[in-house]
Amino acid sequence: MGVYLDNAATSYPKPREVLDAVYDFMLNNGATSGRGAYERAMMADGLVYDTRKMIANLFNFHDPKKVIFTANITESLNLAIKGIVKKGDHVITSSLEHNAVWRCLKTLERDRGISLSVVPAAKEGYINPLDVKDLIRKNTTLIVLNHASNVFGTIQPIGEIGAIARENSIPLLVDAAQTAGVLPIDIKEDNIDLLAFTGHKSLLGPMGTGGLIVNWDGEIDPLKSGGTGGDSAYEYQPDYFPNRLETGTLNVSGIVGLRAALKFIQNEGIEKIFEKEKHLVGYALDRLEEVRGISIYGPKDPNKIVGVISFNLQEVSGEEVAYILDQEYGVMVRVGLHCAPGPHKMIGKEKEGTVRIGIGYFNTEEDIDLLVNALKKINQQV
Missing domain, CATH: 3.40.640.10 (Type I PLP-dependent aspartate aminotransferase-like (Major domain))
Structure with missing residues (x-):
């Protein structure tokens, strides 16, 4: 799946x-x-x-x-x-x-x-x-x-x-x-x-x-x-x-x-849903920091964000990252401007956009581990 x-x-x-x-x-x-x-x-x-x-x-x-x-x-x-x-x-x-x-x-x-x-x-x-x-x-x-x-x-x-x-x-x-x-x-x-x-x-x-x-x-x-x-x-x-x-x-x-x-x-319960997603966001932020050359945008505080994390890798374009994640590792993410050019302009990414993960209630720590391990391997290929 x-x-x-x-x-x-x-x-x-x-x-x-x-x-x-x-x-x-x-x-x-x-x-x-x-x-x-x-x-x-x-x-x-x-x-x-x-x-x-x-x-x-x-x-x-x-x-x-x-x-x-x-x-x-x-x-x-x-x-x-x-x-x-x-x-x-x-x-x-x-x-x-x-x-x-x-x-x-x-x-x-x-x-x-x-x-x-x-x-x-x-x-x-x-x-x-x-x-x-x-x-x-x-x-x-x-x-x-x-x-x-x-x-x-x-x-x-x-x-x-x-x-x-x-x-x-x-x-x-x-x-x-x-x-x-x-x-x-x-x-x-x-x-x-x-x-x-x-x-x-x-x-x-x-x-x-x-x-x-x-x-x-x-x-x-x-x-x-x-x-x-x-x-x-x-x-x-x-x-x-x-x-x-x-x-x-x-x-x-x-x-x-x-x-x-x-x-x-x-x-x-909304509180249970929010707490689980908040935990996964915190886990994802910590694990993503292990990836070489990654730039994570927005607050790195799970108490201040919902389950949305945008990033780029220094040496690989967002389109290539998303394509490889899907085709080689079965990890589905979004790439581009996400129908919101204004925020990308703020961070100087209005042309290339960002890679975005959207964490949901049914995601797990294992999903994040697979993502991070795949990003590390993508870095090794360049």
């Missing part, structure tokens, strides 16, 4: 319960949600709503109707950003953002004439909350930041930044792609107004699942318009949740799989 170390892109393997839930639903139900009054359709409705409740509970949120399902976190972020930001508005973001945020904002800068302020991060990926505060203007309508970098793994002080946003009545949108499911997130404690999440990373669910939690009373224009299964004679998108922001046939089989993944996480 090989050693899978690309969990920052998508988690693998999935819990067996996830596979069974998707298969069982498609085999024995298969109905759409919100589109019928017959028993199986009503059962599908119940499964979807139950998943909304489980997501709300996971993040200490009170209103399942404001858990909006999307196809992925990119859609969630686009929904929030494009639904809030208007012509002439000002947005604060950081130099660490994934293209799901950065390209969306740059497109609005070009097409709607918005202005952007970019919070500079320290070389290891830290953001100073006071730097966010200093950039606030009268026309600032949104602050959008990732919770943890997908290049450095650095965990940001979201609670402090959220408090500053609240003091200034500016909504905070958090990209939780790398943290949802592994790091405890409390929407109330962390002052989060909008939380974008994906189902297929640390939430351990299927691809094609994601969502946006709306803990904010401001206006968000729909990204899409269409059928919702109700109010069909009304010519515009309904103004109540979730139908205002959620339209078209839902990925019910995927949502059912996500529901099973959430049950797995609930049974295991």
Whole structure:
């Protein structure tokens, strides 16, 4: 099967319960949600709503109707950003953002004439909350930041930044792609107004699942318009949740799989998952230091990062490292810019990128040992 170390892109393997839930639903139900009054359709409705409740509970949120399902976190972020930001508005973001945020904002800068302020991060990926505060203007309508970098793994002080946003009545949108499911997130404690999440990373669910939690009373224009299964004679998108922001046939089989993944996480416990991944990150950081000519980027502290470690070897290109790891040793890693050119520019690697390992809950110390031993052998070949 090989050693899978690309969990920052998508988690693998999935819990067996996830596979069974998707298969069982498609085999024995298969109905759409919100589109019928017959028993199986009503059962599908119940499964979807139950998943909304489980997501709300996971993040200490009170209103399942404001858990909006999307196809992925990119859609969630686009929904929030494009639904809030208007012509002439000002947005604060950081130099660490994934293209799901950065390209969306740059497109609005070009097409709607918005202005952007970019919070500079320290070389290891830290953001100073006071730097966010200093950039606030009268026309600032949104602050959008990732919770943890997908290049450095650095965990940001979201609670402090959220408090500053609240003091200034500016909504905070958090990209939780790398943290949802592994790091405890409390929407109330962390002052989060909008939380974008994906189902297929640390939430351990299927691809094609994601969502946006709306803990904010401001206006968000729909990204899409269409059928919702109700109010069909009304010519515009309904103004109540979730139908205002959620339209078209839902990925019910995927949502059912996500529901099973959430049950797995609930049974295991977020704290246990985080502690195991933190242990593996610390083990990996220690072992990687044994590799000759390695440059490891970001904090070398397992308490300050999620399971993301990026590095380069001095004498071998990242593409060659990744290719040899896969073809000769069965170790799967990511190489390139990871859809995040900003962080690579910070470390002078905007052209070649980095090799990235994404550690997940099902990895082991033996996986790290295989990686490190393979890197040592690759060094010996040059």
